[in-house]
Amino acid sequence: MVIAGGGPAGRALARACARRGLATVLIDPAPGRRWRATYGLWADELPALPTSAVACAPSATLAFGTGPHVLDRRYLVVDNDGLRRWLDEGYDVVAGTVSGVDHGRLGSSVRLEDGRVLATGLYVDATGARPRENRYEQTAFGVVLPAEDALRLVDRPDTAVFMDWRDTESGFLYVLPFGDGTILVEETSLARKPGLPLDVLAARLRARLRGVGLTSRGREERVRIVLDLPAPRRGRTVPFGAAGALVHPATGYSVATSVRLAEPVADAVVQAWDRGPAAVASAAHRALWPSSACTVHGLRRHGLRALCGMPPELVPVFFDLFFTLPTELQRAFTSGREDVSGTTEAMSALFRLSPWQVRKHLIGWRALRRSR
Structure with missing residues (x-):
């Protein structure tokens, strides 16, 4: 395994693959650089997260549309050093930057900018999503x-x-x-x-x-x-983390999803390994993007566009309605990556609750609900 990208997504997948016996190399342009971003997540999204990787568990989590709402979910602030220590296990780290990848029938060759070449049975791109002018x-x-x-x-x-x-x-x-x-x-x-x-x-x-x-x-x-990346097509390079559209289109969250998915993806890779590189890449893609995940991702992208089409004065009203939904429906929309029924029910409930000024911007949600 060769995985490019030394953030939480890449290191989580490298750890999961190494723990299953795969010789795994992580390519990181600056292996000693600390993670400077602040990561927050819902505790129910990543129950395996150790306490050593938690910087703070706030006593309460509030949200305000036009008024206050107390959220009935436990929110955690990640300790980046603790998270990294948890994920740094069993794999080799190579300092460098990928300049190109050549795929062949028997494997792939990963070229680094300094001229080194690494042979691999599967190449994973976890280097993050590049800013694009035509994306939200x-x-x-x-x-x-x-x-x-x-x-x-x-x-x-x-x-x-x-x-x-x-x-x-x-x-x-x-x-x-x-x-x-x-x-x-x-x-x-x-x-x-x-x-x-x-x-x-x-x-x-x-x-x-x-x-x-x-x-x-x-x-x-x-x-x-x-935010608005489509689900990737199958190919010999497997995109993972933000590079693989694992960012929630309507919230911007991805770390918990990426860390959680590392385990099933590694399982799929190991089970397919003897069938050859193309089969391994296909198995990884299926583990990441079953039909239910593709459907939910499409619904979330539609929700993003509806939000962006609202006049600014209506957005707080929309979130007032969202935070009055039952917690299980809030969880379905924000965290239920394969929960088609929960996601569509949350969107349908929001449509029913909305005044006409908001509803006309969500008019497609009812049609989406019927089409599913």
């Missing part, structure tokens, strides 16, 4: 503040705010405690094509902070996530 993107700009400063924006230092649409311009505020006396406060654009420029979001956040007498004097965080 989620962008965000955040700053890490001392908890005593952040309390001018939030009520309690141990509470996460999943999204706050109050007092925003076509975007929301995301607040995440790290459990070490600091809090991330992030101005986020849900989705745009192309993504809202980071300097615009930075200006909005600084204006928000000035409004409560603060300056952004902590570590800054910049986020750009490609």
Whole structure:
């Protein structure tokens, strides 16, 4: 196995394959570089996550459309160093960058920029999704503040705010405690094509902070996530993680999904290994994209476009309705990657609850429900 990409997705798959006895090489352009992004996830999405990989488990998670909602799901903030230690097991790491891949009948040759060539039975691309002008993107700009400063924006230092649409311009505020006396406060654009420029979001956040007498004097965080990738076609290169469209089109989340899917993908690869490289790549694709996952991915992409077509003043109303849904329907839409019935029921319930001003932007949801 050769896997390109040293983030959580690539390392999770490398670990899973190595634990099943496959000689596995991970290609990382900067193996010693720390992961700087902040990862949050729902605890029920990744129950195998060890406590050593959790930086903080907020006491409560809130969301605001036009009013407050207490979310009945446990939210976790990932400890990046702990997650990496958990995933660093059993495989070799090669410092380098892939310049090309040649596929043959008996295997593949992975060429690195420095001229080295690695032979492999299966090549996996986990290098992330490249920004594209014709795709929807989620962008965000955040700053890490001392908890005593952040309390001018939030009520309690141990509470996460999943999204706050109050007092925003076509975007929301995301607040995440790290459990070490600091809090991330992030101005986020849900989705745009192309993504809202980071300097615009930075200006909005600084204006928000000035409004409560603060300056952004902590570590800054910049986020750009490609949302609207189609499910990949089968081929000899297997895309995984963000490169493989595992980002949720309507939320931007992918880490829990990628780490969780590493195990079944590795199982499929091992079971098909003796049938040759083409069969192995096909088995990996089937494990990643059964028909149910393809259907849900299409529904989520439709939901993304419906959200992006709403006037900004209606988006908080939409999320007020979403957060009044039963928790199991919220979970189905945000986390049920193969849950076709749950996803369509969540979309149908939202349509039924919506006032006509919102409903006319969701009109296709009922047709999608009937077609399934």
